[in-house]
Amino acid sequence: SQTIHQWPATLVQPVGSPLSLECTVEGTSNPNLYWYRQAAGRGLQLLFYSVGIGQISSEVPQNLSASRPQDRQFILSSKKLLLSDSGFYLCAWSGVAPGGTEAFFGQGTRLTVV
Amino acid sequence: DQQVKQNSPSLSVQEGRISILNCDYTNSMFDYFLWYKKYPAEGPTFLISISSIKDKNEDGRFTVFLNKSAKHLSLHIVPSQPGDSAVYFCAAMNSGYSTLTFGKGTMLLVSP
Numbered sequence: 001s002q003t004i005h006q007w008p009a010t011l012v013q014p015v016g017s018p019l020s021l022e023c024t025v026e027g028t029s030n031p032n033l034y035w036y037r038q039a040a041g042r043g044l045q046l047l048f049y050s051v052g053i054g055q056i057s058s059e060v061p062q063n064l065s066a067s068r069p070q071d072r073q074f075i076l077s078s079k080k081l082l083l084s085d086s087g088f089y090l091c092a093w094s095g096v097a098p099g100g101t102e103a104f105f106g107q108g109t110r111l112t113v114v
Numbered sequence: 115d116q117q118v119k120q121n122s123p124s125l126s127v128q129e130g131r132i133s134i135l136n137c138d139y140t141n142s143m144f145d146y147f148l149w150y151k152k153y154p155a156e157g158p159t160f161l162i163s164i165s166s167i168k169d170k171n172e173d174g175r176f177t178v179f180l181n182k183s184a185k186h187l188s189l190h191i192v193p194s195q196p197g198d199s200a201v202y203f204c205a206a207m208n209s210g211y212s213t214l215t216f217g218k219g220t221m222l223l224v225s226p
Contacts, residue, residue, distance in 0.1 A: 006157070032213075034213070034214070036216075043120075043203060043216045043217055043218035043219050044158070044203060044205075044216040044219075045216075046213060046214065046215070046216075049213050059213075088155070090157050090158070092157075092214075094207075094214070102148070102160055102163065103148065103160065103205070103207075103214055104160060105150075105157035105158045105159070105160075106157050107156055107157045108155065108156060108157045110155060
């Protein structure tokens with residue numbers, strides 16, 4: 001069965017420090033991968049999505065970047081964190097299931113920039 | 115411009131009654147719709163989905179209805195249970211682009 005791993009679960013980082021959040025997927029190949037951020041009052045905001053290795057699309061301008069070095073690995077990064085980068089970050093993948101297209105989320109990373 | 119709207123930020127229902135969560139969308143290119151349930155500090159959990167070629171999909175206590183002409187879908191939970199208390203997100207997808215667009219969510223509170 002397909003599983004998605006996201007780590008770390010919580011992270012406290014000082015302003016100006018770098019960031020690396022990692023997400024890996026098991027049990028599927030060539031998945032579409034996503035990074036979302038949940039912000040208060042804004043629901044789930046799509047940050048990046050990738051349809052293949054090295055293919056990254058950015059949905060909103062920001063202080064973050066994403067990379068997909070391997071088929072089932074998706075990384076969210078920043079060179080210098082801002083206070084406004086604090087939030088709850090979610091990795092997701094989508095694929096075709098017997099019932100149709102489905103998308104599954106990791107458990108999320110609570111990032112606090114201090 | 116918000117393409118997927120959940121106009122009710124919260125909903126309170128008594129245990130055993132029906133919960134109806136609503137969602138409207140504006141993009142006629144959306145052809146697949148999904149509902150997710152989310153507890154605090156956890157990732158969303160997939161609940162149920164529906165393709166635009168259908169108007170109803172049922173899975174246990176959860177039923178999703180789609181009205182394409184009105185660009186409206188709803189999630190029915192019958193009977194509601196206290197464990198259903200969570201934030202519910204509606205999501206829409208244009209399968210050709212493979213990206214999900216979410217609503218802001220509706221917090222459901224089911225009281226005993």
